[in-house]
Amino acid sequence: MGRLDGKVALITGGARGQGAAEGKLFRAEGAEVYLTDVLVDEGIETAAKIGATFIEHDVTDSDAWTAIVKRIENEHAHLDVLINNAGIFHMMGMADTERELWDRTIAINQTGVFLGLQAVAAIMTRQKSGSIINISSIAGLRGSGGAFAYGASKWAVRGMTKSAAQELSPHGIRVNSIHPGIIETAMVDEFSRKGINENVRQQIPMGHYADASEVANLALFLASDESTYCSGSEFVVDGGMTA
Numbered sequence: 220m221g222r223l224d225g226k227v228a229l230i231t232g233g234a235r236g237q238g239a240a241e242g243k244l245f246r247a248e249g250a251e252v253y254l255t256d257v258l259v260d261e262g263i264e265t266a267a268k269i270g271a272t273f274i275e276h277d278v279t280d281s282d283a284w285t286a287i288v289k290r291i292e293n294e295h296a297h298l299d300v301l302i303n304n305a306g307i308f309h310m311m312g313m314a315d316t317e318r319e320l321w322d323r324t325i326a327i328n329q330t331g332v333f334l335g336l337q338a339v340a341a342i343m344t345r346q347k348s349g350s351i352i353n354i355s356s357i358a359g360l361r362g363s364g365g366a367f368a369y370g371a372s373k374w375a376v377r378g379m380t381k382s383a384a385q386e387l388s389p390h391g392i393r394v395n396s397i398h399p400g401i402i403e404t405a406m407v408d409e410f411s412r413k414g415i416n417e418n419v420r421q422q423i424p425m426g427h428y429a430d431a432s433e434v435a436n437l438a439l440f441l442a443s444d445e446s447t448y449c450s451g452s453e454f455v456v457d458g459g460m461t462a
């Protein structure tokens with residue numbers, strides 16, 4: 220028996236990295252999985268490999284959010300899990316952050332999560348159940364001087380999680396945030412480009428980056444009925460980095 224038998228999950232930014240790892244694990248645990256992303260070829264390939272459905276979607280597009288949730292409702296009549304996972308990351312301090320980078324980061328990492336929360340609230344309220352998992356970061360727990368816009372967006376995700384949990388928990392909907400440390404995905408290529416891999420590694424008590432599956436295991440707990448009393452909480456998976 221799978222830990223997600225009978226559940227339907229929607230995962231944004233699922234073409235690769237953590238979203239793909241979550242999709243794979245969720246499929247293995249019995250869920251129907253929809254992966255969305257702006258990376259179409261990679262998304263189609265990942266979905267085919269794991270037996271998920273891929274939908275092209277830019278998380279900043281609110282009309283598309285509505286259409287996707289409607290499609291899932293037509294196909295399954297319920298939507299049990301949303302992982303707001305899509306995100307972008309750029310190393311840039313406050314003084315050098317240009318308006319364009321700020322706007323793009325906030326649009327995807329923050330407004331994308333807001334639109335996702337809004338898009339699923341009605342169906343989950345009607346069914347009186349649901350689990351929304353917002354992927355923040357350890358950059359949403361402390362300062363991240365080297366990545367100013369990113370840090371701002373991830374603090375916002377943490378804050379929205381708590382406010383949405385207060386609003387939605389009375390309707391049976393749980394909303395929690397995951398705060399990954401450094402996860403071995405394409406996103407951390409930015410550290411190689413800046414030549415700071417070794418420096419970052421030294422800040423991790425466990426001494427190494429995580430595999431995306433290690434975040435997926437936590438997401439599985441939050442998606443499943445094992446976490447029925449968790450809402451508005453922060454779940455850190457960082458090898459001790461913020462200890």
Ligand SMILES: NC(=O)c1ccc[n+]([C@@H]2O[C@H](COP(=O)([O-])OP(=O)(O)OC[C@H]3O[C@@H](n4cnc5c(N)ncnc54)[C@H](O)[C@@H]3O)[C@@H](O)[C@H]2O)c1
Binds near residue numbers: 235278305327357
């Ligand atoms: N990798 C890390 O060390 C790390 C640490 C903390 C938090 N995170 C967060 O984890 C999440 C997943 O990142 P990842 O590590 O798998 O990196 P990744 O770059 O492999 O995955 C991010 C995915 O989001 C997609 N995406 C970007 N913009 C999008 C948009 N507008 N609409 C839809 N999809 C879009 C990308 O195409 C990509 O597939 C992100 O929110 C990221 O900020 C990552």
